[in-house]
Amino acid sequence: MNFEKYLKDKKIIIDKALDEFLPTEEKSPSNIHKAMRYSVFSGGKRLRPILTLATAELLGEEIETVLNTACGIELIHTFSLIHDDLPCIDNDDFRRGKPSNHKVFGEAMALLAGDALLVSGFEFIVKNAEVKGIKKRAILKVIKEISYYIGTENMLGGQVEDINPENKNITKKDLYNMYMKKTAALICASIRAGAILSGANQRQLKALARYGENIGVAFQIVDDMLDIMQDQREMKKSTYPQKYGINESKIEAERLIKEAKKSLKIFNNKAEVLDNLADYIISREK
Ligand code: GRG
Numbered sequence: 354m355n356f357e358k359y360l361k362d363k364k365i366i367i368d369k370a371l372d373e374f375l376p377t378e379e380k381s382p383s384n385i386h387k388a389m390r391y392s393v394f395s396g397g398k399r400l401r402p403i404l405t406l407a408t409a410e411l412l413g414e415e416i417e418t419v420l421n422t423a424c425g426i427e428l429i430h431t432f433s434l435i436h437d438d439l440p441c442i443d444n445d446d447f448r449r450g451k452p453s454n455h456k457v458f459g460e461a462m463a464l465l466a467g468d469a470l471l472v473s474g475f476e477f478i479v480k481n482a483e484v485k486g487i488k489k490r491a492i493l494k495v496i497k498e499i500s501y502y503i504g505t506e507n508m509l510g511g512q513v514e515d516i517n518p519e520n521k522n523i524t525k526k527d528l529y530n531m532y533m534k535k536t537a538a539l540i541c542a543s544i545r546a547g548a549i550l551s552g553a554n555q556r557q558l559k560a561l562a563r564y565g566e567n568i569g570v571a572f573q574i575v576d577d578m579l580d581i582m583q584d585q586r587e588m589k590k591s592t593y594p595q596k597y598g599i600n601e602s603k604i605e606a607e608r609l610i611k612e613a614k615k616s617l618k619i620f621n622n623k624a625e626v627l628d629n630l631a632d633y634i635i636s637r638e639k
Pocket of ligand 1: 396400436449504573576639
């Protein structure tokens, strides 16, 4: 398969759905809509929604069945990035090579745009209930899962650990757990949401969750390696490459990707896209 083309085609579908769903820049109050759109359309890879669509396809479902949920997850992801960049959290002036949201719209508007994207994300997921053939119970299950994966036991909790000044002496096990919560949780939720809406059985759900956890942790290790190699972030926190070096980080990321791919064995060679996506996680340059 032409994987590059697959990514490009899916990104076009996702971008179109996001554009149609979000309020236009002109709609009042236009400053918040401008701020929301600025971060949603500033060059994200759309990895999480692509994972949702690819999971649905693997399970024999049309992508239209899960598209609203996939896009809702992308809005939630964008909210987390805007808040992550705020001066009170990571204080980053740039995101994807462009000025971060608060640098363009001010701190108050960035905070509100993030809040609005979180709310809109759930609204988009609820809209998925209007799709023919979708059971309301499946949507409720997806909402419950996503709330759990972004809540204090996962993404938000991981972020709390990440900003803890005492995390300098963090053990390898705790660092791994923090990556699992901060980053792997939403990646895992993206895959599980696609699986739930496509009627996956427990065995498939478990295997896909394992795949998501492993690519998710690998993703964060690679992200931290890219930060060091591209000299993008002041090294104020403990990260895997900062503590164990680039070489060991690369070996660990490759091990996790291998593990992730093992979980796909139950799909008997039908999971080519998820297999390619796992490789993409470690080969990416941004
Ligand atoms: C209130 C639920 C809640 C969350 C707020 C700010 C925060 C707490 C959590 C953020 C966690 C975070 C920013 C984790 C980092 C994950 C990460 C490496 C993001 C970058 O993902 P990419 O590279 O982004 O997929 P693009 O630019 O492609 O969209």
